Amino acid sequence: MNIEQTLKDAEQFLAPWCKETFHPEVNRLDVAIQVDDLRAAVGALLAARWGYLSAVTGTDLGIEVGQLEALYHFCNGPAITSLRIHLPRESDACLPSIADIIPSASFFERELQEMLGFAFSGSKVSERLFLPDDWPEKVYPLRADFSIEQAAPVAGRRADELPEQGVVGGNTFVIPIGPQHPALKEPGHFEFTVDGEIVTAAKMRLGYAHRGIEKAAESRNWIQNLYLFERICGICSHTHAMAYSLGVEKLAQVEAPPRAQAIRELIAGLERVHSHLLWLGVAAHEAGFDTLFMYSWRDRETVMNLLEQITGNRVNYSANVLGGVKCDIGAEQAKAVKEGLTYLETRIRHYLEVVTTDAMFLNRTRGIGTISRDEAEKFGLLGPTARASGLSRDVRLEAPYGAYHHFPVSLVMETNGDLEARCVVRLKELLVSCFTMRTIVDNLPEGPLTTRMPRKIPAGETVSRIEAPRGELFYYIKSKGGENPARVHIRTPSLCNWVSVLEKAVGHQLADVPMLIAGMDPCFSCNDRVVTVNRPSTNETWSWKQLREYGIEFYKR
Amino acid sequence: MNKNNEQFWKQIIKKVRTWARLNSIWAVHFNSGSCNGCDIEILATLTPRYDVERFGIKLEGSPRHADVLIVTGPVTRQARERLIRTYEQMPEPKFVISVGSCSISGGVFEGCYNVGGSVDEVIPVDVYIPGCPPRPEAIIDGIVQLLASLKGDEPRKMARPVNVEEIPA
Numbered sequence: 001m002n003i004e005q006t007l008k009d010a011e012q013f014l015a016p017w018c019k020e021t022f023h024p025e026v027n028r029l030d031v032a033i034q035v036d037d038l039r040a041a042v043g044a045l046l047a048a049r050w051g052y053l054s055a056v057t058g059t060d061l062g063i064e065v066g067q068l069e070a071l072y073h074f075c076n077g078p079a080i081t082s083l084r085i086h087l088p089r090e091s092d093a094c095l096p097s098i099a100d101i102i103p104s105a106s107f108f109e110r111e112l113q114e115m116l117g118f119a120f121s122g123s124k125v126s127e128r129l130f131l132p133d134d135w136p137e138k139v140y141p142l143r144a145d146f147s148i149e150q151a152a153p154v155a156g157r158r159a160d161e162l163p164e165q166g167v168v169g170g171n172t173f174v175i176p177i178g179p180q181h182p183a184l185k186e187p188g189h190f191e192f193t194v195d196g197e198i199v200t201a202a203k204m205r206l207g208y209a210h211r212g213i214e215k216a217a218e219s220r221n222w223i224q225n226l227y228l229f230e231r232i233c234g235i236c237s238h239t240h241a242m243a244y245s246l247g248v249e250k251l252a253q254v255e256a257p258p259r260a261q262a263i264r265e266l267i268a269g270l271e272r273v274h275s276h277l278l279w280l281g282v283a284a285h286e287a288g289f290d291t292l293f294m295y296s297w298r299d300r301e302t303v304m305n306l307l308e309q310i311t312g313n314r315v316n317y318s319a320n321v322l323g324g325v326k327c328d329i330g331a332e333q334a335k336a337v338k339e340g341l342t343y344l345e346t347r348i349r350h351y352l353e354v355v356t357t358d359a360m361f362l363n364r365t366r367g368i369g370t371i372s373r374d375e376a377e378k379f380g381l382l383g384p385t386a387r388a389s390g391l392s393r394d395v396r397l398e399a400p401y402g403a404y405h406h407f408p409v410s411l412v413m414e415t416n417g418d419l420e421a422r423c424v425v426r427l428k429e430l431l432v433s434c435f436t437m438r439t440i441v442d443n444l445p446e447g448p449l450t451t452r453m454p455r456k457i458p459a460g461e462t463v464s465r466i467e468a469p470r471g472e473l474f475y476y477i478k479s480k481g482g483e484n485p486a487r488v489h490i491r492t493p494s495l496c497n498w499v500s501v502l503e504k505a506v507g508h509q510l511a512d513v514p515m516l517i518a519g520m521d522p523c524f525s526c527n528d529r530v531v532t533v534n535r536p537s538t539n540e541t542w543s544w545k546q547l548r549e550y551g552i553e554f555y556k557r
Numbered sequence: 558m559n560k561n562n563e564q565f566w567k568q569i570i571k572k573v574r575t576w577a578r579l580n581s582i583w584a585v586h587f588n589s590g591s592c593n594g595c596d597i598e599i600l601a602t603l604t605p606r607y608d609v610e611r612f613g614i615k616l617e618g619s620p621r622h623a624d625v626l627i628v629t630g631p632v633t634r635q636a637r638e639r640l641i642r643t644y645e646q647m648p649e650p651k652f653v654i655s656v657g658s659c660s661i662s663g664g665v666f667e668g669c670y671n672v673g674g675s676v677d678e679v680i681p682v683d684v685y686i687p688g689c690p691p692r693p694e695a696i697i698d699g700i701v702q703l704l705a706s707l708k709g710d711e712p713r714k715m716a717r718p719v720n721v722e723e724i725p726a
Binding site: 131132133134135141146148151153158159160179180187207208209210211212213215216219227228231232233234235237278281293294295297298300301304314315316 | 585604671
């Protein structure tokens with residue numbers, strides 16, 4: 001189906017509530033609706049199975065305009081439909097919550113609530129998401145008139161009011177983990193309520209790595225932001241910079257030369273290899289399989305060498321500039337890349353064999369944390385986590401960007417949805433990436449590396465979507481024609497995938513939890529929000545005898 | 558036993574202690590809001606290519622067993638208290654290595670509303686390793702410098718001392 005037809009369909013479904021429509025870009029439909037019609041409009045898109053809710057962007061249009069704007073972005077292949085709602089700034093801007101129809105929307109709503117001061121009718125959550133607990137009430141950092149003085153800590157409150165020790169409640173026990181903990185290298189706080197060995201409720205609090213990058217972007221110029229966004233995440237820095245550059249180039253109506261596009265894709269491919277091998281090592285470490293951890297990290301150094309040889313840096317490569325790339329692939333680099341890929345391919349095949357045959361590892365992965373296709377769709381999962389459950393979500397295929405038109409990748413999918421499938425998907429994906437990278441190196445287009453970019457970017461707004469190693473990365477960039485962006489909204493894939501962990505932890509053994517967390521390849525520095533999943537615990541008391549019998553039975557299996 | 562003898566044994570014990578400390582540095586890693594870049598490079602130093610375990614350096618989960626605190630990232634508001642607490646939980650003598658530009662000065666995140674600034678405004682730092690992120694070799698060099706500074710009779714603090722604020726209970 002072509003984009004025009006898809007967008008026409010959406011327009012038709014939304015016709016009853018539509019106040020105005022725009023086509024800001026070829027692949028986008030912008031529908032202005034009234035607040036009260038939001039639920040009905042979202043329901044109509046859902047009923048027609050028109051795409052999925054990808055992100056919700058909130059913007060403060062400024063004091064002169066006196067309005068707040070909420071944009072609900074639905075993506076269907078390359079087509080994007082945005083529902084646009086305007087609300088007065090001064091009075092309580094109240095939106096109806098759609099978290100009951102689309103569970104993944106709850107994170108987006110809580111983000112708007114905290115960062116911009118939207119209220120949501122029908123939403124029960126009042127806890128802090130990612131701002132510190134001593135942040136003053138009614139101060140919203142993404143509002144236009146926010147100043148850092150307003151954010152002075154509230155006296156008598158601590159920045160994180162969390163339990164330090166386990167809490168006994170009835171026959172359950174709450175185990176607090178983090179923010180400093182040995183399992184993951186990044187800070188996050190978890191509270192797992194356990195009944196014996198079984199997790200009955202899971203809760204987490206993030207925000208330890210919340211730095212306020214979206215606000216900082218508004219005070220930096222277009223070029224400075226490129227380097228800021230690279231440092232959102234050190235693991236997928238190229239992807240962030242690439243999504244941003246592609247977006248800004250679209251706004252400036254400039255296209256990077258084909259050679260630059262191809263080099264961008266090549267580096268993105270190398271980054272995927274580094275990221276997935278890193279993940280494989282960490283996942284193996286969580287499972288107690290340190291040998292695999294050491295081996296995969298040893299092989300990861302091959303790709304780090306390649307990245308260093310091409311860009312000069314091991315991490316935060318700064319390969320992108322607005323309008324192209326900085327680094328070229330010469331004969332020497334091409335040779336090194338091909339040799340490196342040959343080695344990596346043999347190793348990846350070996351790891352594929354290990355994760356599917358090693359009995360000990362399989363005990364920790366097979367049938368653990370199984371997510372069905374329907375659940376994956378309901379939770380709004382993205383990237384390899386979704387593809388392991390048979391949900392084909394890959395922006396590189398659905399909406400090819402940059403050089404992916406010329407150097408396409410093939411879809412890798414598994415249907416089991418358990419941790420094993422997630423390992424297999426990631427490793428197979430690497431083989432596909434290696435193949436594509438080899439094609440790129442062999443057929444690198446000739447030509448310049450950069451094209452001229454204006455210093456001021458024309459007014460407008462755009463959406464840039466990219467497949468990061470962890471899933472779809474969503475950038476919404478708005479320009480008012482100045483030297484700084486007016487608003488940059490970033491929705492990272494980890495945010496959408498968290499819900500899978502917390503939902504799935506319930507009912508599993510506590511010992512499986514680290515693997516479950518690692519299974520989605522979380523990235524704390526990308527997203528910092530809080531999520532709670534609470535399940536009523538069964539108030540059943542076991543006698544020692546029952547417990548002993550259960551234990552004997554369990555270990556017989 | 559005369560007094561001299563006692564002094565002699567004290568000297569010996571001190572030497573053994575320093576020798577043991579220098580050959581079995583246990584480090585605890587704290588991410589105070591970093592972008593992951595430094596963290597993956599720290600992990601890389603532990604893996605076969607760089608292999609700091611050959612110096613007896615081991616990454617330890619609990620601050621209570623650690624000699625060295627490796628801090629990455631600008632200190633965010635929420636991580637600040639946790640950082641102080643982690644530092645206070647470590648037994649004496651303890652040393653702090655601040656890795657990466659953001660942990661030294663706030664780096665690219667300077668001026669962000671949720672970022673406090675450098676690590677040495679919160680806890681005393683012994684070694685600074687600049688870079689965004691520093692290469693594993695640089696991290697190893699930093700650790701080696703720390704070890705070299707410990708070789709003297711009295712461990713030498715290299716950074717300016719900063720008072721750790723009282724934390725409300």
